[in-house]
Amino acid sequence: xxxxxxxxxxxxxxxxxxxxxxxxxxxxxxxxxxxxxxxxxxxxxxxxxxxxxxxxxxxxxxxxxxxxxxxxxxxxxxxxxxxxxxxxxxxxxxxxxxxxxxxxxxxxxxxxxxxxxxxxxxxxxxxxxxxxxxxxxxxxxxxxxxxxxxxxxxxxxxxxxxxxxxxxxxxxxxxxxxxxxxxxxxxxxxxxxxxxxxxxxxxxxxxxxxxxxxxxxxxxxxxxxxxxxxxxxxxxxxxxxxxxxxxxxxxxxxxxxxxxxxxxxxxxxxxxxxx
Amino acid sequence: xxxxxxxxxxxxxxxxxxxxxxxxxxxxxxxxxxxxxxxxxxxxxxxxxxxxxxxxxxxxxxxxxxxxxxxxxxxxxxxxxxxx
Ligand SMILES: Cc1ncc(C[n+]2csc(CCOP(=O)(O)OP(=O)(O)O)c2C)c(N)n1
Ligand code: SF4
Ligand code: SF4
Ligand code: SF4
Ligand SMILES: [Mg+2]
Numbered sequence: 608x609x610x611x612x613x614x615x616x617x618x619x620x621x622x623x624x625x626x627x628x629x630x631x632x633x634x635x636x637x638x639x640x641x642x643x644x645x646x647x648x649x650x651x652x653x654x655x656x657x658x659x660x661x662x663x664x665x666x667x668x669x670x671x672x673x674x675x676x677x678x679x680x681x682x683x684x685x686x687x688x689x690x691x692x693x694x695x696x697x698x699x700x701x702x703x704x705x706x707x708x709x710x711x712x713x714x715x716x717x718x719x720x721x722x723x724x725x726x727x728x729x730x731x732x733x734x735x736x737x738x739x740x741x742x743x744x745x746x747x748x749x750x751x752x753x754x755x756x757x758x759x760x761x762x763x764x765x766x767x768x769x770x771x772x773x774x775x776x777x778x779x780x781x782x783x784x785x786x787x788x789x790x791x792x793x794x795x796x797x798x799x800x801x802x803x804x805x806x807x808x809x810x811x812x813x814x815x816x817x818x819x820x821x822x823x824x825x826x827x828x829x830x831x832x833x834x835x836x837x838x839x840x841x842x843x844x845x846x847x848x849x850x851x852x853x854x855x856x857x858x859x860x861x862x863x864x865x866x867x868x869x870x871x872x873x874x875x876x877x878x879x880x881x882x
Numbered sequence: 883x884x885x886x887x888x889x890x891x892x893x894x895x896x897x898x899x900x901x902x903x904x905x906x907x908x909x910x911x912x913x914x915x916x917x918x919x920x921x922x923x924x925x926x927x928x929x930x931x932x933x934x935x936x937x938x939x940x941x942x943x944x945x946x947x948x949x950x951x952x953x954x955x956x957x958x959x960x961x962x963x964x965x966x
Contacts, residue, residue, distance in 0.1 A: 609904070609947060609956035621909050621953055628913035632951025784948045823918040826949065 615639045615649070620667045625660060628822025630807035633781040634728050635664050637805070638699070641791035642670075652695040655684040657709060659701035660735045660809070661728035678709030681716045684723050692865035697795065698725045703733040703741040706762055710742065717771035717800055721864035724794045724801040727764055730809040738812030749816045764804035765856045775801035776857040780829035781808065783853065790855065799863050806833075806851070896934035901942060901959035903934045910954035916946035925955075 616639075625631050642652070652670045656662035658677035665672035675683045680698045688696045698705075705713050705727050716723065732750060733739040740750035740757050743764065747756045768776045775797040779787030787805060794801030808814060808825040819825050829851075836854035839847060894905045903924070912930040922939040925932055925946065932955060942959045 609958045612953055616953075622911070623952070625951065627911035628915060628951065630951055632953070633949050636948070636951075636953070781949065821918075822913050823915045826915065 610640060610643075612636065612639055615642065615668055615670075617667060617669045623667055624663055626809075626811045628808075628810045628825075629660070629734075630730070630781040630809075630822070630826060631661055631664065631728055633784055633826075634661075634726070634787070634805045634807050635667065637779075637781075637784050637788040638664075638697075638726060638791055639668065640788045641795060644788065644792040645795050647695050647795070651693070652697065653684070653687050654697045654699060655680045655687065656699045657701075657704040658735070659704045659733070661699060661701035661730075662704055664699045664728075678704050678707070679712065680704070681709065681712040681723070681725065685716065685719075685721055688721055688723055688865060689868070692722070692869075695795065696723045698723060700725065700727055701734065701741075702727060702729045702731060702743040702764075703739075706742040706764070706767075707733075714767070714771040717768050717773040717802070719864040720772060720774055720799045720861050722798055722800070724791070724797075724803070726791060726794075726803045726805055728807050729764060729804055730807045730813060731761075732809050732813040734809040734812050738809075738816060744813075748813075750813070751816075764802065765852075768802040768804075769857050772800070773802045774799035774857065774859045774861050775855075776804075777802075777855045778804040778806065778851070778853045780806040780833055780853060782826050782829040783833070786853070793855070793858070797858065799859075799861055806853075894934075896937045898937040898940075901937060901940060902957070903937055903940065904956040904958070905932055905934065906954050907931050909952045911952055913951070916950050916955055919945045919949060921945070 649670050654665040654670050655673045656665045657680040680700050684696050684698050729743055731743050733741050738750050739752045742762045744757050746760050765776050765778050775794050777790040779790050790803050794803050810822045814825050833853045834850045892908050896903045910931045912927050917925045924936045924940045926935040942957055946955055947957045
């Protein structure tokens, strides 16, 4: 049965600005179904973004939304969450927004384990500004700023998040849109900092330059080049060569930042009251 | 038999034995993701928009609806309510 997206959309906003075949829309739909799955109250939920094609997402959905400055969605989101920890706070960001200009905010939000869900629309490129390389552009790939191939090596968003201290870490793809929806729902339910690395596509500035074919070719690439964590356990290192792992990498319980901060407030108030 | 009729100018609904495929032409960007994903070749592009060509072959697998980035195609029916 068709899913009723209208219930969560701001009326009159479609068609969205994304290019034909841009997979950002598939991630947005997975997020909407995840929000529905968790059953969050629209008025108690805040969706925050920075700048980029991905960051246009909150403009389409009927929640409390903040479209902030490039790379700073987590700084604003942290402020919102600290002001009222009972709110559900979700960040949506591009790979450039979250890991290049916003990389510092990203690792420190992971480290604090603040109860925010970060969804990285990872299309391996700065889409909005015409295809400059990003921290997730694979080695050797072409971008407007790497016309001879990218000499850098890409971040593994899951490894980076775990190293920095995030307590829920997963990776999904737009081909595997239902598992992606489930991961986003679990990330939202998780108490602590959650990172969902949502592998998606930019046919316009990345696919064309790297001759990756049509939008559907780029989406089907994920089907052939990713392996779920469970399946990966049964494969040899040779069979896993060049494959991207997907699934839930970490789901741990650790004290959450707002709760820890509240304890400090109470301790300090006790110290003052006690003279 | 299948029939196609327009509702409220922007929705085109194809029907076949309780199954409905709804297209919202103004949202569709003709990207062909749904067309290429459909295992039953139900969908076609005509004049840069998606069209329902063989609704009787649709298995309501939802491959197209889940991955249309543009909210332009909806499947409803009495069959499996599976999402894939
Ligand atoms: C302070 C600042 N620096 C640079 C820019 C230009 N800029 C806008 S979007 C963007 C990158 C977007 O890439 P990404 O976050 O991956 O999002 P995508 O467009 O790929 O979804 C840049 C560099 C800006 N808006 N503000
Ligand atoms: S430039 Fe790339 S990321 Fe931006 S809307 Fe177009 S396809 Fe999507
Ligand atoms: S539901 Fe499945 S069979 Fe029916 S049109 Fe969509 S992809 Fe084709
Ligand atoms: S996937 Fe959506 S936007 Fe693309 S052709 Fe099909 S209906 Fe149109
Ligand atoms: Mg990007």
